[in-house]
Amino acid sequence: MLPVPPEDWSALRPWFVPERPGPLVFEQVLRSGIGTCSVDREREPRVVLAEAGGGNYALRGDPDAIPPEDLAAIEGMVDAAPEWLPALRRSAPRTAIWQRIIAVLPAAAEMPPPRPEVRRLTPDDTALLAALPADIAWIHETWGGVEGALAAGVVHAAVVDGAIVSVALPFYRGLAHEDLGVVTTAEHRGRGFSTACAAAVVADVRARGDIPTWTTSPDNAGSLGVARRLGFVHHHDDVLYCVRIPIPV
Secondary structure, three states, X not given: OEEOOHHHHHHHHHHHOOOOOOXXXXXXXXXXXXXXXXEOOOOOOOEEEEEOOOOEEEEEEOHHHOOHHHHOOOOEEEEOOHHHHHHHHHHOOOOEEEEEEEEEOOOOOOOOOOOOOEEEOOHHHHHHHHXXXXXXXXXXXXXXXXXXXXXXXXXXXXXXXXXXXXXEXXXXXXXXXEEEEEEEOHHHOOOOHHHHHHHHHHHHHHHOOOXXXXXXXXXOHHHHHHHHHHOOEEEEEEEXXXXXXXXXX
């Protein structure tokens, strides 16, 4: 695959329309400027691959147009149409299917009142965000890491006793939708911090004129509960393909 320079990313937009709720990998790359795009050939490409960082990919085009070795560098979660699965498995035979639920927040949904522990993080909070436990540190990966997420001004967190206990942000920012991500430390779950942080991000998303969306697994009761309390409603079911990695738990 051949890298596409950032100044040419916008020309790839037609490969990813219409935008729909869910994993907006290319849109995140385009809007944030963080990530990579590549094509199978310079003139009249047949395949486009976008990576938003942290092993979050989107594939578009003709899966029969490229050999398996052209997909050898993929290691992570891939958003692609079902016809891509055989091609991915020719490259990585153990590619697994991760079931996903996509929900959308109606315009009429009202957010809970803010909590005093929740605030927007700034670059001055770099050390705080960098101290997240390893199992939830993935939350900022589509922004290139701690510094990128804080520079974008999109992170809200609950801070208790001088430490972050919950974080929410737009994991993907599209041109019309923003898909929320939220994590909470194990010892602080079930206390409403995820809901409060996500509600703060919803306010930001709505202020930008975008539609908040929510993506999770059918078996993630905690995430489904937060989405339900905020008023998200089911939009459609989808999958991601886990290539050279196990299905996340």
